[in-house]
Amino acid sequence: MCMKRLPLGIQTFEKIIESDCVYVDKTSYIYELIQGGCFFFARPRRFGKSLLCSTLSSLFLGHRELFKGTWIEKSTNYKWPVHPVIHLDLSQVSRESPEVLNASLMRRLDIIAEEHDIGPIGHSTAGEMLGILVMRLFKKFGSKNRVVLIIDEYDKPILDHIEKIEIADKMREVLKNFYEAIKGLDKYLHLVFITGVTRFSKTSLFSGLNQLVNISMDPRFAHLVGYTEGELRFYFRDHLQHIVDEKNVSLKGGTDELVAMLQNWYDGYRFWRDLTGKAADEIARLYTPFSVLNFLYTADFSNYWFESGTPTFLIKIFEQYHYSIESFENLTADMNELMTFDITNIPLTTLLFQSGYATIKNYDRVTQTYALEMPNYEVRDSLLKTIVASMAKQRVSEINSTLVELRQALEKENLDLFINTIKKFYSMVPYTITVDKEKYYQTIFFILLQLVSLRPDVEKATNIRRVDLIVETSRALYIFEFKLNKSAQEALKQIVDMHYHEAYYGCGKKIILVGVNFSSDVKNITEFLVQKLQ
Structure with a gap:
């Protein structure tokens, strides 16, 4: 089977097309x-x-030949005008210190000036250089x-x-001064497009840039990046079929079963706000x-x-702000919390949502709040293991x-081994982060x-009240009830x-009933x- 190459590790539109790789249009x-316009995403x-930024750059540079067969080339009358493009990737500049960052930005702007034959620009700050570069490019290319x-x-x-x-x-101050230069350049600019992971407030980073439109949660741009299931099935149909044919994955249901497995592992992202008049779920969720x-x-x-990208910064933030492990249940936030990031005050919901470890589950129109959840198995498994390992000061391995021991103990109905393994874990959690709450x-x-x-089903409702925890194995159903500073009896x-049973x-x-008592004095199961019921 002759298949297009997969664009693994390629973030340049031109290279994807010229290398005959799959491009999701x-x-x-x-x-x-x-x-x-002036957009933030x-x-x-x-x-x-x-890749999106690279695609925009190629389009504005007038490289029509690269877009052959794409929607914009086939379905519009776009005239392909050539615009001067200033494309800055801040992951590629030096940023060890504020001084190094400013100097690196200035060097990059000088390189762009040389590429357009408008000479070096000698000024003390990157913001001043950006302003002069834009005005010189405008003078060279004209208002059209x-x-x-x-x-x-x-x-x-x-x-x-x-x-x-x-x-x-x-660092924020250096960038704020740099971005403030944009606000006085409106008449010289056709498009400003800024991307990132977090959304800092306008007052902290984009002060004065009133024309900046945040499209991050705009349903019209929901699929600007990421893959929908339709895109996965269409653009990668040959690769999916190849995996099925080669029996690389044990499947009975063909590509449909394979896509269902991919959905469980990698799908589930929703970043867009609720829609007026129709359910947001009408817009397909996204795969990573x-x-x-x-x-x-x-x-x-x-x-x-x-x-x-092991989220070391995420774990450091957890530890620094002392987020409790209970905080990961029932996460909710309003629009402002989801979209505003402040380095001196970082709500857990904001941190998880903007960094991709939580996504929108649904929207409550009455309270105007969003419920969040972990999007898929990959994120849930990896993040929870990393957090648990951090709490216990252990490696994920x-x-x-420990997890293997717990599963085997429950499968074998060995409650002594199961509880002792749990107790061993609790004993490794530092005293300072435990709290006196059941x-x-x-x-x-x-x-x-x-x-x-x-x-496990936690706090599962019955017709009387909630059961603390229910766990099923292949042969047994466990019903757990917990007490704090009381007794297992x-x-x-x-x-x-x-x-309950x-x-x-x-x-x-x-059916196996288990009563467990925790002690706030010893910070463990006592x-x-x-x-056991037959």
Whole structure:
């Protein structure tokens, strides 16, 4: 089978086309942008932002031949005017310190000036140089071909130092002065397009840039980057079929089953706000391009996106701001929280959403709040393991060993081994981050069981009240009840007295009741009792 190459590691539109790689055509969405304006667009890392910027650059440079067969070339009367393009990727500039960042930006602007034969620009700040460069390019190309300014990864210099607030704030000041130069250049610019991971408030970074329109949650641009299931099935149909034919993955349902597995692992992202008059779910959710491409190349399910950039800054922020592990349940936020980032005050929901570790689940029109969830198996598995490992000061490989022990213990109905393994984990959690709340211990319990793929139901409602935790294995159903500073007997008695177990008599499995007591003094399980029902 003759297949187009996969664009693994390629973020340049020109190289993708010239190398005969698969290009997922996004030009129908791009067409709405190129009419002109000043736009900001935030998405998580490795989601296609750099390729989008490269595509815009090629389009404005008039490289029509590269767009042969695309929607914009076939379905519009676009005239392909040539514009001077200033394309800056801040992930490619030096950013060890504020002084180094400013000097590196100035060097890059000098290079662009030389490329357009307008000579070196000697000034003290990058903002001054940007202003002069734009005006000189406008003078050279004329008012019909105004300048296009593309800034990719605008926040990279800040995020690299996010756990060191003083340095991050100085980086922000350098960038603020640089971006402020844009506000006086409107008459010289056709398009300004800025991308990044986070959305800093206008007052902190884009002060005065009132014409900047944030399209990050605009449903019209929902699919500007990322892959929809329709795109996956159409553009990668040969690669999907090849994996099925070669039996690289054990499948009975052909490509449909393979896509369903990909959906579980890598799909689920929704970044757009709710729609007026129709459900937001009418717009397809998105797959992570980086993980999809790597899977199609290797035919092996793995946590590609997560492992490509271990979120050390995320873990440092968790530890610095003392977010509790319970905070990961039932995340909610309003629009302002989702879209505003402040280095001195970072809400957990904002951090997780903007960095791609949480996505929109649904919208409550009454409270005008969004419910968030982890988008897919890759993110849930990787992030929870990393957080648990961080809490216990262990490596993820050690956590994996613990998870294997827990699963085997429950499958074998060995509650002594199971509880002792849990106790061993609790004993490794630093004293300073534990709290005297039953919810805290219960949540750790829940997360550990979730990570061994036992799919626990936490606080499952019955017709009487909520059961703390229900876990199913191949042969048994466990009903857990937790108490704090009381007794295991009291916990077990509650299960029996409230008849929690009666709803499961017809499940065809052995029912095992487990009462567990935690002590806030020793920060661990002090006792447990088991009652097995036939």
